[in-house]
Amino acid sequence: MQIYNGINGLRTSLNNDRSYKRRISLVPTMGNLHDGHLALIERAKETSDVVVCSIFVSALQFNLNKDWEQYPRTFDKDCEKLRAAGCDYLFHPNEIEMYANGLDTQTKVLCPYLTDVLCGASRPGHFEGVTTVVSKLFNIVQPDEAVFGVKDYQQLIVIKRLVDDLCFPVNIISAPIHRESDGLAMSSRNWHITDDERPKVIILKQSLDWIVERIQSGNLDFFELENEAKARIKKQGFDVDYITCCNSENLDSAANDDKKITVLGAMYTKKARLIDNVSITF
Numbered sequence: 639m640q641i642y643n644g645i646n647g648l649r650t651s652l653n654n655d656r657s658y659k660r661r662i663s664l665v666p667t668m669g670n671l672h673d674g675h676l677a678l679i680e681r682a683k684e685t686s687d688v689v690v691c692s693i694f695v696s697a698l699q700f701n702l703n704k705d706w707e708q709y710p711r712t713f714d715k716d717c718e719k720l721r722a723a724g725c726d727y728l729f730h731p732n733e734i735e736m737y738a739n740g741l742d743t744q745t746k747v748l749c750p751y752l753t754d755v756l757c758g759a760s761r762p763g764h765f766e767g768v769t770t771v772v773s774k775l776f777n778i779v780q781p782d783e784a785v786f787g788v789k790d791y792q793q794l795i796v797i798k799r800l801v802d803d804l805c806f807p808v809n810i811i812s813a814p815i816h817r818e819s820d821g822l823a824m825s826s827r828n829w830h831i832t833d834d835e836r837p838k839v840i841i842l843k844q845s846l847d848w849i850v851e852r853i854q855s856g857n858l859d860f861f862e863l864e865n866e867a868k869a870r871i872k873k874q875g876f877d878v879d880y881i882t883c884c885n886s887e888n889l890d891s892a893a894n895d896d897k898k899i900t901v902l903g904a905m906y907t908k909k910a911r912l913i914d915n916v917s918i919t920f
């Protein structure tokens with residue numbers, strides 16, 4: 639695996655690959671890689687000749703500087719994992735390489751509405767950071783395709799919209815949620831879960847599954863289902879951010895005639911904010 643810290647070096651190599659008509663995939667990450675990320679690399683390898691993984695913890699998408707500083711940086715371990723997974727290039731720029739003109743005056747990419755609801759409502763500015771850094775990564779790598787996990791469902795929908803609205807010639811591939819044996823969605827945030835919380839945090843996924851079962855058996859009172867699920871989570875001692883049934887394409891509140899519904903949830907443990915989602919197609 640070749641590691642690039644600079645944009646020019648990476649571009650030179652990728653231009654060479656393009657001259658051989660090699661198909662290029664991008665897997666954008668913030669590092670601290672787990673099996674869920676490696677599954678994205680695996681997925682990328684299925685349909686491309688060259689896989690580029692980026693590791694960059696962009697301050698723009700963190701509401702609090704403290705969270706950005708504390709985000710786990712595990713570069714050496716990440717490199718080992720990426721090599722074992724067969725990743726071709728790792729792009730690992732620093733802040734100056736990515737935001738050469740300074741963060742405060744960085745041009746931003748906005749994707750209104752979709753970024754204001756759900757996680758966007760409790761993390762103002764977060765998605766603006768994501769759309770901006772992902773746009774930069776798309777322009778730097780110019781991949782044929784990019785792989786994003788369904789775990790961050792709202793992020794996936796926002797990126798699809800970004801690509802559509804700004805005409806990026808990038809095919810967005812979604813990769814299924816990778817789960818622990820009890821069903822907990824893998825996340826870099828899971829290391830914040832304390833030992834006493836760990837057996838109980840599965841309540842988030844269980845509550846989403848419970849809603850899906852009720853919908854499948856004909857109960858379309860989404861508001862009541864959401865409230866009941868929130869109560870179940872609170873009973874386990876966790877604060878709920880949201881539990882919402884949405885139209886899977888545009889994240890509007892679910893309607894009775896929707897063909898695909900995604901039930902999304904976010905809850906707080908003592909030190910983490912966990913998210914998960916389950917979709918149903920009719």
Ligand code: PAF
Pocket residue numbers: 666667668694696699768771772790793
């Ligand atoms: O999902 C993530 O890890 C980040 O939001 C991303 C897409 C790498 C942008 O920083």
